[in-house]
Amino acid sequence: MADLAIDLAGIRSPNPFWLASAPPTNSGYQVMRAFEAGWGGAVWKTLGEPIVNVTSRFGGLDFKQTKMIGMNNIELITDRPLEDNLREIEQVKRAFPDRAIVASLMEMPERRRWHELVKAVQAVGVDGFELNFGCPHGMSERGMGSAVGQIPDLVAQTTAWVVEVSRVPVIVKLTPNITDVRHTARGAVEGGAHAVSMINTINSLIGVDLDSWKPIPQVDGQSSHGGYCGPAVKPIALNMVAECARDERVGIPISGIGGIASWQDAVEFMLMGATNVQVCTAVMHHGFGIVEDMIDGLNNYLDGRGIASAGDIVGKSVDRMTTWENLNLAYKVVARIDQDVCIHCNKCYIACEDAAHQCIDRVVSSDGRDTVVVDESECVGCNLCAMICPVDCIHMLEVDTGEPSQSWKQRQALAGLETR
């Protein structure tokens, strides 16, 4: 049994799986059930001046018959009174002292108001704070959420106000609705944050109803942009985690969020530098029970590779991410098709023919069978055919080009040119 316990900037939990601040952490009743199911921590639904929500609030993106590969929402922060939330936080923490309870906070950009909120909340005994500078809708129009999170100086300043009075670690939750997440992450570091978490939801409009022509979700016939999350956003989140993890000027622990639904997703985020992960959409889709396989699967994965502790994989793939100019131009892979497994759907053929480099040929084999064969001398090794093969019978093989390793940067330097 591997040691799954993690320590995110001083916040400890028995496993890396936390609930993200969202509907699943709306009340003590829910967080209690989540902890019973095995979740290692929970970031409470964002506390602040209670708001009024609209109906309806969510929209789902289906792909073919797969439900909700993405969802968006126009929900705001908690709509429950602060004192109710604080009382329930205290009760849950007493019942589950080993789990991490982090309070998510959002407040008007005023030092005094932030101080009051931080003090009131830490009085009931939370393990950390997460500053919600991320919600892209509603609150941002009132100068909160991503209105703060998009400006590195405001991130730094607001973080500093919190750190001034906080007795527990402070996490800053970053918005993806920026061009370069490292700038806002650096702002958080400047303000004294102990960790960053990412990503919050992405600006989005999930769809338009073809019959009524109303945008989705609709409120009395109208809608407004919402926050996008779920499996479809994972690649965006993973890249932002990797960007921050390899930035020396960030250099603080990361809590990964965005599209995580399984232990495999969690491992990828951890390899890319996340100390732990947070989950929202997958729970909204399937309930708290999914954590059982997340824990079990991670444990078996680590045991299977002889790794003693979950912390040992954190960041192990970070230095494999670099900039394009450093990639080896002499490296070559080509596609090869396993004829014994091929089912002859010809999808690789048409993909290469119409959308790649016309290097898959349809030939009749010596025993009269229709086959598809890669012309390896023409193959540029793009991966497309292997990606679409429905039976995974195309493998990318390394070939020795005989040329020495050389990156674009090195090539430019040899030619006496600057790369940028």
Added chain:
Amino acid sequence: MDLERAPRETSLGPSIHAELSELDVLAEANRCLNCYDAPCTRACPTHIDVASFIQKIGTGNLKGSARVIMQANPMGASCARVCPTEDLCEGACVYADDDRPIRIGDLQRYATDWLVKSGVDLFQPGRATGKNIAIVGSGPAGLSATRELRRLGHAVTIFDANPALGGLNTYGIVPFRLPMDVALWEAQQVLKLGVDVHTGVSVGDDVAPSELIARFDAVILACGMGSVPPLGIPGEDLDGVWDALEFIERAKCGDGIRAPGPSVAVIGAGNTAIDALTCAKRLGAPRVTMYYRRGESDMTAYPFEYDFAKHEGVEFRWYCTPIRMLGEGPMVRAVEFVRTAPGRPSGTLARPLPAAIPGSEFVVEAQTVIRATGQSRLSDLIGGFGLAQSHGIVAVDETLRTSHPKVFAAGDCIFAKGSREAMVVEAAEQGKTAAASAHRMLCQAPAAITQSSVAQ
């Protein structure tokens, strides 16, 4: 056609293909890989773009889906139910080796059922060419040829001996496989393009073939095959001894067929025998038995047909052949069989004839006996047109032109026994081919159907 006068049908119990639920339809449609140069399409005699019609179901474009089907195959709704898909599209599907091919037939049924319910008209007649073509027989081959000729703008006159159109689709294929209303709907779709119809007219009896050749610019012979020939044994004319086609037709039309049996004997082991057996079973006969002079592995019925018959509770006796029917008054009461032994392979015969084993005779009780030993050929009619033929099979070239330059032939009347059974889908494709060839002859142009004759 006057639908009021169309025969009334009985369904004889539930369809052998359960309708897919909406969820199953989407799951199947989404499972299709949308293969390139897909094997399913290559395996379809009419070359329906299967991947295309399935993708369209997936996007909710059912009109487009139905159009893809019906454009390639004017009998697309019937074929969705009667095609031996295991041997055709589904057998070729890239998932077939995994034993889970896409359920193409059921999806095709879904799209064409939608078309039937929607009342949408997909096709329109082409601009009139002034040419007039006679079609003899309104089965799948004749209707398919008619539809194509009307889209090309030729006037068409159909002659059929039966009171209703559709040929074996209407009268011969058991209702729990192909309900009559589907066959009649499909005929009606063709008639909507404007066709001169003469039902109840037997060419050769009521109209002379020579008259058709003289009056029309071209003739397409699509008369199918004939009745089941007699076995040539004593007692065959007793009451209760049936031609399988007549038995199925009477059962399908629900007219005047008493509950058969209690013991029913069916002679033969092809798909028609299976249909007669299951029909008799569903009419309520407690004991239905098939008798075949060869062995189980020799039977010509499709394996899934055989499975279906077993499932319906039919019994099978191999290696025996009838030698005499025994009567009680005018009624048949028993059949005498003799056991047979597998024949010796001989150089000349594809399938060696079994030999009777002397002294092995036995008698079985049967109040209904059904002959299902294959259909005879309409040699007289073919002869009436003066066409070259071989044992009742009209001789045609690859354009389906007969020995008479104005006469083309399609469907069962040109079907030469080979590896496959006669099929609706082949007849439909041949109808298209014959129409295209007649058009080419009449207009000296390839049959390019313009988009304007497809309702968009």
